[in-house]
Amino acid sequence: MEDVNWEDFSIEDFFDGDFSNYSYGTDLPHILPDSAPCRPESLEISKCILVVIYALVFLLSLLGNSLVMLVILYSRVGRSVTDVYVLNLAMADLLFALTLPIWAASKVNGWIFGTALCKLVSLLKEVNFYSGILLLACISVDRYLAIVHATRALTQKRHLVKFVCLGIWALSLCLSLPIVIFRRAIYPPSSSPVCYEDMGNSTAKWRMVLRILPQTFGFVLPLLVMLFCYGFTLRTLLKAHMGQKHRAMRVIFAVVLVFLLCWLPYHLVLLTDTLMRTHVIADTCKRRNAIDQALEATIILGFLHSCLNPIIYTFIGQKFRHGLLKILATRGLVSKELLPKDSRPSFASSASGNTSTPL
Incomplete structure (x- = not known):
């Protein structure tokens, strides 16, 4: 075997050769790039645009939900069960909107x-949803x-x-x-500091548990209830040709659809992320x-949703418009001639002895 004179050899000689035609092959599957830690990629959207979006949502939500609460609280006579739920819905959106600047x-x-x-702003976001x-x-x-x-148990239900x-x-607080x-x-x-879950060594496992349970009880089950109830409600309205009540239900259907x-989309992506991590x-x-x-x-x-309900009530909800106009007319801000003769300062009026017309 020929001896190698290591004294005449330098480390630069490693890089002097032509390695362009050299190939390194193994029988390992091509999984190495995905086995290494991933380099995170952010959504390509300007921070200034995000701030503008959040600011607009904040202002619209603050104004819109405050007006909704004002109209419902002002109309104590004729307030329906649905009005009380809508009042709480506006309250939840308003509380969440206060966190948007943060x-x-x-x-x-x-x-x-x-x-x-x-912890506080994360709590308000989850409770809002x-x-x-x-x-x-x-x-x-x-x-x-x-x-x-x-x-006919409307009195008891109120x-x-x-x-x-x-x-x-x-229940929202518990979830x-x-x-x-x-x-x-x-x-x-x-990287920049973040507000995120930290569960120690069991973060991945517990995050899956804490996603699946709230999503089941706080999203999937209520969604199934809504599909069941609105399916039969719509069928009854169409079968009985109850045109007035059907028109009144448009507001509720619009609110549910926008929600x-x-x-x-957010919860579907979250579900995909859960399936990937498991x-x-x-x-x-x-x-x-x-x-x-x-x-x-x-x-x-999802954040955008907090300002949309008042817009729906304004453009579709006749009772909301009438109630708001009455408040403005009472304060002398608009002419009383703009008020319809049969307007009531409420979201709901009695449509019959057994039902109420919402919004």
Whole structure:
């Protein structure tokens, strides 16, 4: 064997050769790129645009939901069960809207507000979502009982509705507790601080549990209740040719549809993320980054929902417009001639002995 003179050899000789035609082959599957830590990719949207969107949603939600609450509280005579649910719905949206400036600031500078505020704004976001869908489910049950079964227990229900709303707020708080317990301000060494869950060594496992349980009880089940109740309600209205009540139900159907359009995409993406992290579907860097970007986009759509209900009431809800005009006329801000002769300062009026016309 020929001896090698190592004294004449330098490290630069490793890089002098032509390696262009050299190939390195193994029998390993091509999974190495996805086995390595993924480089996160943010959604390509300007921070300034996000701040403008959040600011507009904040202002519209603050004004719109305040007016909704004012009209309902002003119309004590003739207030229906649905009105009470709508009042609580506006209250939930208004509380959430107050957190939007903080979310907007965090998009620009990262989470610089500490753990206490992280827990509080996360709590309000979760409570807003769960109370929203639970209140819509209760409205669907109320309409189902009033129209399909023509129940006459409206007097009793008006007393019970307060306790139902308290129960909804309590249940929403319970479903939101995991977020409050585990969320905190996290300061990664190479990126901006974030407000996120930290569960120690079992973060991945517990995050799946804390996603599946609230989504089941706070989204899937109420959604099934709404589909059942509104399906039979709509069938009854069409079969009985109850045109006036059918027109009144348009507002509720619009509210439910807008809620689903705003929040369903986010929860579908969240479900996909859960399936990926539990390895039901393949976990790759490309898919993970796509899901992260989809979560960023759909959460903006969810935030947008907080300002949309008042717009629906204004353009579709005749009773809301009449109630608002009456308040303005009483304060001398508009002419009383603009008021319709049969207007009432309420969201609901009695359509018959057994049912109420909502919104």
